[in-house]
Amino acid sequence: MKLATKVVCIVGLAATLATITSTRIAWKEIEEQGQSDLLSRSQAILNQLEGTRDYVAQQGGLAELMAQNALRYPDGNIPKDVKTQILKRVPIFAAMKVGQDQAVRTGYQFRVFSPEPRNAENKANAKEQVIFDRFQHDKDLKEIVTSDDDKIVVYRPVRLSEQQGCLLCHGNPSQSPFKNGKDVLGLPMENWEDGRLHGVFAITSSMEATHAASQASVKDIIRIALIGLFASVAIAWWILRKPMGTLRNAVSSIKNSSSQLTSASHEISNASQNLSASTTQAAAALEETSASIEEITSMVKRNTDNASTAKEISLHAMHTAKLGEGQIQTLIESMKQVADSAKKVNEITAVIDDIAFQTNLLALNAAVEAARAGEHGRGFAVVADAVRALAQKSAVSAKEISDLIRLSTEQIDNSYNFAVQSGDTLHAIVQEAEKVSTLNNEIAQASTEQNAGIEQISKAVHELDKVTQSNAASSEEAAAASVELSQQSDYLDEMVASVETVVDGNKKAS
Template identity: 50%
Template sequence: MKFSHRVLVSVAIGCALCVGLSIYVSDHQIKQMGTEDLVEKSRAILSRLEVVRSYVAQQGGLDDIAAKAISLHSDGQLSKESKLEVLKQVPIFAAMKVGEEGAEKEHYKFRVFSDEPRNVENQASISEMEVFKKFAADTNLPEITDITDSTVTVYRPVRLSEAQGCLMCHGDPANSPWKNGKDILGHQMENWKDGKLHGVFAITSSTAPVRAASAEASGKILMFAGLFCLLVVGAVSLTLKKPLATLVEVIKELQDSGEKVSYASTEISRASQTLSTSSTQAAASIETTSASTEQVSSMINMNSSNANEAKNLSGEAQVRATEGKNKVQNLIVSMNDIASSSRKIEEITGVIDDIAFQTNLLALNAAVEAARAGEQGKGFSVVAEAVRALAQRSAISAKEITELIKESVEKINHGCEVAESSGNALNQIVTTVEKVNQLNTEVSSASAEQSQGISQINVSITELDKVTQANAAVAEESAAAAEELSGQSAKLHSLVTSLNEFIEGRRAS
C-alpha cells in the first residue's frame, strides 16, 4: 500500500472513530436528558394529582353529599348513581380519575396499588409490594424512581388524611353513618388512623420516544459526519498529492547523488593510496637531507662558539677600560668639586675678613663713645675692647685660611690636569677596545646568523619531514575515510531505496 493511501486510511479511521464517539456521546446525552424529562413529567403529573386531591377536599362537598345520601336512603341501600355522586366528592377518587383520564393524552400509564385495596384490581403485585414496603418503612420518603431500558416509573405514597375526609370511610367503625360499622358506601370501616399508608400512585412512561429521538439524532450525525469525513479525506488527498510528488523527486535525486558520491569516494580512495606511496618516498629523501644539514650545523655552531668567546673577552676588556675611564672622570669631577668648594670657602673667608674689619671699626667707635661717657662707659669700653681684639684675631685667621686655600686650589688644579691626561689616554684605549669588540661582535653575529640559518633549514627539513609523514598518514586516513564514505553511500542508497519503496508501496525484490 502506498504511503499516501496509508495516510488516507489513517485519516478515515480517525474520522470514523470521531463519528462513533460523537454518536455514542450524543446517544448517551439524549437518553439521559430524555429520561430526566420523563422523570420530571411524572413528578409534574403526580404533583397535579396531589393538587386535585387537596382542592376537592377543600370544597367540603363530601359532607354535604353524605348527609343528602343518608336523608334519601335511610336504609343504607344507595343506588349506583348515588354511590357515584358520593365518590365524585371523595378527594382520592377525584385524583385517580384525573390521573386515568390524562394517561392516553399525555402518553403515560397511571396505576394505583395497595396492600389492602377495596378494588381487587388495585392489589399490589410482588414488585409493587417491595415499593410499598419501602414507603411504609420510611414515612419521610417522598418518592421512588425506577428507570429501566424501556420505562421510567415514579412512585409517590398516598397516606390517609383526616383533614381530607379519608377517615369518614376508613376510620373508627363507631363513627359509621349507618351505625353498623360501615361507611357511606356500605364498605366495612377499617379503624385506620390519620397518616396511615393506604396506597401508592405510579406514573409509568415509555422510553420509546427517547430512543427514537436518539436514533434520529445518531442518523443525522452519521450522515453529516460521513459527508464531513469524505470532505476531509478528499482535502487530505489533495494536500498530500504535491508534497508526496516532491518527496519522490527528492528521493530520486538522493539516489543519483548517492551513486555519484560512491563513485567519487572510490576515486578519492585510489588517489589517497597513490599520495600515501609518494609521501613515503619523499619522507625517506628528506631524512637523508636532514642528516647532512645536521653535520653542517654542528661545524657552524663550533665557529659561532669560538667567536662568542672572543666577543666575550673583548667585551670584558671594554668593560674594564670603560670602568677605568669612568673612575678617572669621576676623579676629575670630584677634584673640580673640591676646587669649586675651596673657591667658595675663599669667598667666605673674604666675607669673614670684611666682617672682622667692620667689627673692629665698630669697636673703635664704641671705645670712643665709652671714653666720652666717662665713668658710666667704662664697662662698655671693656666690652668694646674685647670685641675689637676678637675681630682682629678673626681677621688674622681668615687671612691664614685664605692662603691655605689658595695653595690647595693650586694643587687641585695640577691634579685635575694630570687626571685629564690619564682620562684622554683611557679614552683612546676604550675606543680601540670598542673597535675590537665590534669586530668580534660582527663575527659572532655572522656565525650566529649562519648557525640560525642552518638551524632554520634543519627545522624546516624536520617540519617538512613531519608534514610529509603527516601527509602520508592523512593519505592513509583519507583512503580509509573514502572506503568508509563508499560504505556509507551504499547504506544511504539502500535507505533511500527503502524509503522510495515505502512511499510507492512496493516490496523490496
C-alpha cells in the first residue's frame, strides 16, 4: 500500500472515529436531556396533584357535609351517590382523580399504593413496599426517583393531615359520626395519628419517545458525518499528490548515493580486516614468546627463592635437631625419675592394701563379738559392717591403683627405650642437615646469577610485545570501524528500501 493511500486511510479512520465519538456523546446527551425533561414533567404533575389536594382542603366543608349526612342517615346507610359527593370533598381523593384523568390525556402512568389500602387495587407490591419503607424510615425524605432503559418513576409520600380532614375517616373510632367506630362511608376508622405515612404517589413516564428522538438525531448526525468523511478523504488525496512525487524523487537519489557508499565501505572493511588479521597473528606469536620467557623467568626466580628458603630451612632444621637431641636427653632423665616414683607409689599401695585387709579382719571380729552380745551389740554390728565395707572398697581401689601403676611402669620403660633410640636418630639427622645446608647455599648463589640474566632478556621481549600489541590494537580498531561503516551502509540501504516501499507500496527497490 502506498504512503499516500495510507495517509488517506488514516484521515478517513480519524474522521470515522471522530464521527463515532461525537455520535456517542450526542446520543448520551439527548438521552440525559430526555430523562431530565421527563423528570421535570413528572415533578410538575406531582406538584399539580399536591396543589389540587391543598386547594380542596382549603375550600373546606367536608366536616359539615359529613355531619349533615350523619343526621340524615343515623343508621349509616348512606346512598352511593351521596357517598360520591362526600368523596369529591376529600382532598386526597380529588388529587387521585386529577392524577388518573391527566394520565389518560398526557400518556403517563399514575398510581397510588399503600400496604394498608381501603381499595385492594392500591395494595403495594414487593418493589413498591421497598419505596414505602424508605419514606417510612426517613420522614425528611420528600421524593425518590428511579429509572432504567424503559422508564423513569418519581415517588412522593402521602401523609395524613388533620388539617385537611384525613382523621375524619382514619382517626379515633370514638369520633365516629354514627358512634359505631365507622366513618361516614361505612368503613372502620383505623385510629391513625396526624402525620402518619398512609400511601405513596407514583408517576411513571416511558422513555420510548426519548429513545425515538435520540435515534433520529443520531441518524442525522451520521448522515452529516459521512458527507464530511468523504470530503476529508478527497481533500487529503488531492493535497498529497504533489508532495508524494517530490518525496519519491528524493528517495531515488538517496538510494543511488547509498549504493555507492555501501560498495566503498565493503572494500575498506575487507582491507582493514586483512591488515588486522596479519597484525594479530604477529602479536600472538610475540605474546607467546613473551609468555614463555616470563614463565622461564618465573621458574628461575622461584628456584632461587626456593633455594634460599631451603637453605634457611636446612639451617633451622639442623638447629632444631640439635635442640631436639638435647631435649631427648632431658626426657630420658625425666622418665628415669618417673619410673622411680612409680615404684615408690606401688610400694605405698601395697601397704594400703595390707591395711585394708587388717581392717577387714578387725571388722569381721567386731561383727562376731557384736553377734554374741545379742540385742546390746546390734548397733556396734552395723558399724562393724560399714567399716568392713569401706575396708573392702579400699582394698579394691588399692588393687586398681596398683594395676594402673604397674601398667604405667611398663609403658614408661617402653618410652624410655624409644627415647634412647630417638636420640641416636636425631644425632644422625644433625650430621646430614649440615651437609644439606652446604649444598643449598651453593644452589642459591647459582640461581641468583641465572635469574639476573633471564630478567634482562624478559625486559627486552616485553618492550617489543608492547609495541606489537599497540599496532594490533590500532589495526583491530580500524577493522572494527570499517565493519561498522559497512554495517551502517547496509542499514542505510535497508532504510532507503523501506522508505521506498512505504512511498510506492509493495514495489521492491531494484
